[in-house]
Amino acid sequence: MEPMVTIFKYKGNDVETYVSNSPHTTLHRLELMSTEKDTSIKIYMTKHPKPGQLYPELPNDPRINIIGIGHTTVTVAWQPSPSALQYNSDIQYCLLINVKHNYKSLCAAEATLSTRVRMNDNKALSLFITTDLLKQSELILHSKVNNRMTSHAIHKESSWDVRHICIGTNTIYTIHSLLPNTQYYIDVFAINLLTNASAAYTGTFSKTLEEPIPSAKPLKDGEVALVNISGKGYQLYSFQSQGPNRRVQFTIQACAGDVWVQITRNGRRLVSEMVEDLRYFTLKGKPADTYIVHLQSMGTSRASTKVHVTSHFYRPLFPILPESLKIKSFNKLRTCDSITIAWLGTQERAKYCVYRKRLEKGHATKEIMNKDICSEPEARKKSEKVRCKTFHNLNLQRAVTTETIRGLESGTPYLFDVYLVGPTGIPIKYKSKVVSTRKEC
CATH class of the missing domain: 2.60.40.10 (Immunoglobulins)
Incomplete structure (x- = not known):
């Protein structure tokens, strides 16, 4: 066998072609x-x-x-x-x-x-x-x-x-x-x-071209804006961070209807998701960055939401909320004229106000669907107020409180609401709960 002869060399990272012309089997x-x-x-x-x-x-x-x-x-x-x-x-x-x-x-x-x-x-x-x-x-x-x-x-x-x-x-x-x-x-x-x-x-x-900053209403640091959106419309808000702080926290609370939230900074999208209740978004940037908040209704009817933005983290808008904002009722403690409910509290001292409303039979679902979770307790009728009490527990596993509402009518559905009011005085509403009293006891 004849020794091998080098007939072609190539070094690189491109495309190379070599053609060998030989009349014999090689x-x-x-x-x-x-x-x-x-x-x-x-x-x-x-x-x-x-x-x-x-x-x-x-x-x-x-x-x-x-x-x-x-x-x-x-x-x-x-x-x-x-x-x-x-x-x-x-x-x-x-x-x-x-x-x-x-x-x-x-x-x-x-x-x-x-x-x-x-x-x-x-x-x-x-x-x-x-x-x-x-x-x-x-x-x-x-x-x-x-x-x-x-x-x-x-x-x-x-x-x-x-x-x-x-x-x-x-x-x-x-x-x-x-x-x-x-x-x-x-x-x-x-x-x-x-x-x-x-x-x-x-x-x-x-x-690509830099996205122009759209015409948007300004948000002030530390203030809460109530935004109403009609149909499938949208609203634009802008916020420019002040001072040396690099972090900015947005709090978005959907009050009525679902809201799609998109937050951009200097043209770059940072947040884009649906908000159904309450969400926090902590974003890190540079001083004097400009943020654009795009809020869009995802339904055909009116939607409303609360927007709060701050760069002062030593003044939180709300206390650290519990894992769940649901109200629970106890079937064994339900009587013909009383209902006992419970909810999770916070580690910080806060005030909780309980309200109840008598419902017509068959209207419970409609009442909850039309409920604005951002409504203030002051907007409720005085006759619906049960009472307010303060409560807290450093141990989150024990941060549970109950309330027994008496003097109710038998076989009647009631809507119960709990409002948490923290140091800033801004209320957070728990998810409404409908419970009926027993017909016979």
């Missing part, structure tokens, strides 16, 4: 070595090369042109591949959008986004190929793992950082749902669907 030894770290390699071999049908050809100008930029969109266009014009049904274009860098090849993108392929300890891989083994049709060999040939397909990422989109034969595309004021790197690959071979256009990058 044994080729292909040696691949990683020079930096674990890597993934895609190899294409054929005995009958057909120009234009293996790797798609790139146009004379392979650049990607930015033809439109918006706050959340970028529109790109490129010259068609000559291969796509000739073999239209076999060629398609795929885009890769990310926030880190461009890729020189689809193979490089696959290696980054797919599971890393680990080579041997010496980071070398050898393949022996004889021209007799190559069939008339083309053959693609992918990276070798544990002595098996495997193919790694690029996958979609669910995060905002990476996105992979295949669009067919179109040569213009608008990328949607991007973040404002963010730089994105954009790559376009022409892919031969028959061979899975691809060619990369010259990558580009673009920065």
Whole structure:
């Protein structure tokens, strides 16, 4: 056997092609070595090369042109591949959008986004190929793992950082749902669907426009704003942090109906979720940052919510609330003229006011649905007030208090409410509870 002769060398991280012209059956030894770290390699071999049908050809100008930029969109266009014009049904274009860098090849993108392929300890891989083994049709060999040939397909990422989109034969595309004021790197690959071979256009990058600050009502530090939203409308509020504090706390309390809350800072979204009762959002930024609070009703009827923002954490709006704001009743303690309820209290000394309301039979559900949980105790009728009492317990497991309401009518449903009033005087309403007295005792 004749000694091996080196006929070709290449070092790099791009695409390279070598053609060997030999009239005789020849044994080729292909040696691949990683020079930096674990890597993934895609190899294409054929005995009958057909120009234009293996790797798609790139146009004379392979650049990607930015033809439109918006706050959340970028529109790109490129010259068609000559291969796509000739073999239209076999060629398609795929885009890769990310926030880190461009890729020189689809193979490089696959290696980054797919599971890393680990080579041997010496980071070398050898393949022996004889021209007799190559069939008339083309053959693609992918990276070798544990002595098996495997193919790694690029996958979609669910995060905002990476996105992979295949669009067919179109040569213009608008990328949607991007973040404002963010730089994105954009790559376009022409892919031969028959061979899975691809060619990369010259990558580009673009920065989305900064989102303009909409007209919004200002929020004052430490004050509570009552916001009413009609139908499926929305309200915008702005807050600029003052002083050296880097943390800001928003308190959102849905009073009537469900509210979608979105908070952005300097154009970047920080919070986006539904609020059904009471939520705190503590955000860390820089002094003088501007926050925009977007409140939107999720129903068809009126919605209302309370909004409080502060950068003074030594003056909390509410005491530390218990895990549950539900009122519990005891069936064994329920009589024809009395009902006993219980609720969790706080570690801090607070006042609790109990109210009850007689309901008409069959109206309990409607009464709860129309209840505004942000209503002040002062808005209730004096006849509905049972009494107020102070209570606290440093041991949260024992921070439970009860109240027995007497003088009720037998077989009648009643609506019970409990208001917690902390040091600031702002009440927090527990979830309403409907309980009926016994018909017979």
